[in-house]
Amino acid sequence: xxxxxGYLPLPHALxxxxxxxxxxxxxxxxxxxxxxxxxxxxxxxxxxxxxMFILTALKIPSVTGSCSHPTGTGLGALxxxxxxxxxxxxxxxxxxxILLAHGGLTTLGANIFSMAVVGPWVAWGLYRALRKLNLPQxxxxxxxxxxxxxxxxxxxxxxxxxxxxGSLLRFLGIFALTQVPIALAEGxxxxxxxxxxxxxxxxxxxxxxxxx
Amino acid sequence: xxxxxxxxxLGLIVLLALxxxxxxxxxxxxxxxxxxxxxxxxxxxxxxxxxxxxxPEVASGLxxxxxxxxxxxxxxxxxxxxxx
Numbered sequence: 001x002x003x004x005x006g007y008l009p010l011p012h013a014l015x016x017x018x019x020x021x022x023x024x025x026x027x028x029x030x031x032x033x034x035x036x037x038x039x040x041x042x043x044x045x046x047x048x049x050x051x052m053f054i055l056t057a058l059k060i061p062s063v064t065g066s067c068s069h070p071t072g073t074g075l076g077a078l079x080x081x082x083x084x085x086x087x088x089x090x091x092x093x094x095x096x097x098i099l100l101a102h103g104g105l106t107t108l109g110a111n112i113f114s115m116a117v118v119g120p121w122v123a124w125g126l127y128r129a130l131r132k133l134n135l136p137q138x139x140x141x142x143x144x145x146x147x148x149x150x151x152x153x154x155x156x157x158x159x160x161x162x163x164x165x166g167s168l169l170r171f172l173g174i175f176a177l178t179q180v181p182i183a184l185a186e187g188x189x190x191x192x193x194x195x196x197x198x199x200x201x202x203x204x205x206x207x208x209x210x211x212x
Numbered sequence: 213x214x215x216x217x218x219x220x221x222l223g224l225i226v227l228l229a230l231x232x233x234x235x236x237x238x239x240x241x242x243x244x245x246x247x248x249x250x251x252x253x254x255x256x257x258x259x260x261x262x263x264x265x266x267x268p269e270v271a272s273g274l275x276x277x278x279x280x281x282x283x284x285x286x287x288x289x290x291x292x293x294x295x296x
Binding site: 001002003004005006007009010043044046047049050051052053054055056057058059060061062063064065066067068095096097098099100101102104105106138160164167170171174175178179181182184185188189191192195196197199200201 | 220228290
């Protein structure tokens with residue numbers, strides 16, 4: 001669940017747009033580089049974009065009695081790189097902001113930062129750290145993807161609390177707490193999808209071994 | 213199916229079903245809507261409205277369309293590689 005249109009005061013909306021912009025520009029450059037230098041990864045890139053499209057369209061009930069959707073950014077961050085995720089995230093968030101009144105153009109920067117910058121890097125960094133600690137691969141994937149998902153909503157809560165001081169716990173309760181079971185479910189789904197990919201995509205999955 | 217995978221599947225099902233038991237009778241409205249309500253109640257007025265705000269029935273169809281596009285991209289990749 002992204003921050004709603006108009007719900008960040010103008011200075012905050014502008015500031016987050018400025019913060020997110022370089023990541024997005026850099027990311028589209030990375031995507032172009034990937035297409036030129038590693039054309040074999042193009043299909044994987046579009047698959048990860050598709051995965052994100054699916055997951056962010058699914059609103060899932062949570063134990064808090066409200067619902068939210070997973071982010072789908074962790075898997076792409078692990079299988080390709082966190083650097084390409086802001087480009088994919090921008091496409092998803094623009095689609096939802098324009099067609100679905102979900103998120104919004106004024107909060108696009110803030111939402112890109114939480115979902116397509118912080119989430120992917122948390123997942124990627126955590127996966128590497130956990131593998132260094134010799135945690136089995138599947139456990140590392142579950143934890144990394146789940147916490148990357150959760151981190152997105154922790155950041156959203158902080159973004160709102162910055163604009164509305166004194167309400168951090170409230171927003172964490174609304175966004176982050178709701179996200180806990182959904183994030184864990186996304187972690188499990190990522191492992192299952194990787195298992196499906198193993199049969200024909202061993203080449204692409206080698207990166208999971210190398211990454212630590 | 214390998215045993216841990218079966219456990220993951222079961223875990224996934226439990227996580228998706230659990231809310232209906234834990235939060236029985238809740239309306240499961242969107243977390244963003246709840247935040248929206250909390251802010252409006254404390255006196256905040258949003259300074260812009262979305263340009264296009266589809267009615268709920270239309271929105272659910274558009275969400276389905278979004279998922280369908282995603283499925284197309286994912287399926288294309290899987291199918292194309294699996295054929296080789």
